[in-house]
Amino acid sequence: MEKVRIDKWLWAVRIFKTRSLAAEECGKGHVSIGDTRVKASREVKVGDVVKVRVPPIEREYVVKQVTDKRMSAQLAVDFVEEITPQEKLDILRGTFMQFESRDRGSGRPTKRDRRLIDKLKEL
Missing domain, CATH: 3.10.290.10 (RNA-binding S4 domain)
Known part of the structure; x- marks a missing residue:
């Protein structure tokens, strides 16, 4: 083939x-x-x-x-x-880690927080 x-x-x-x-x-x-x-x-x-x-x-x-x-x-x-250059992979890893982690015990995100998170993930 x-x-x-x-x-x-x-x-x-x-x-x-x-x-x-x-x-x-x-x-x-x-x-x-x-x-x-x-x-x-x-x-x-x-x-x-x-x-x-x-x-x-x-x-x-x-x-x-x-x-x-x-x-x-x-x-x-x-x-x-x-x-893929390592610098680009580091950007990808940093993007996901920045928004996916929340402090324990902080509760659910508010509607405003959720919209902000969604907006940042689109970038």
Whole structure:
């Protein structure tokens, strides 16, 4: 197998939980090969650099092998290599940790707090 649809490959190597979610993200323009946004039907081949936008950053992967069969996470590392710079990953980690933690005993967030949290998560 030399080429496979990008939505199948993203699902097979466990970047997305479902193939329909992978296709949806392609349709929204959140997936690109090189610098070109692609549709779900675009074929991917070995050596392609796939970029997936996960707000607030864009994750980058290199296609090491192609497959259309879903596999375990242990086997998936043979098919994909993440090349996202560490600085971007630190931004992503900091964003989630900043808003997800609450002091114990502080109770539920108020409506105003909830709206603020939702607004910050959209960034």
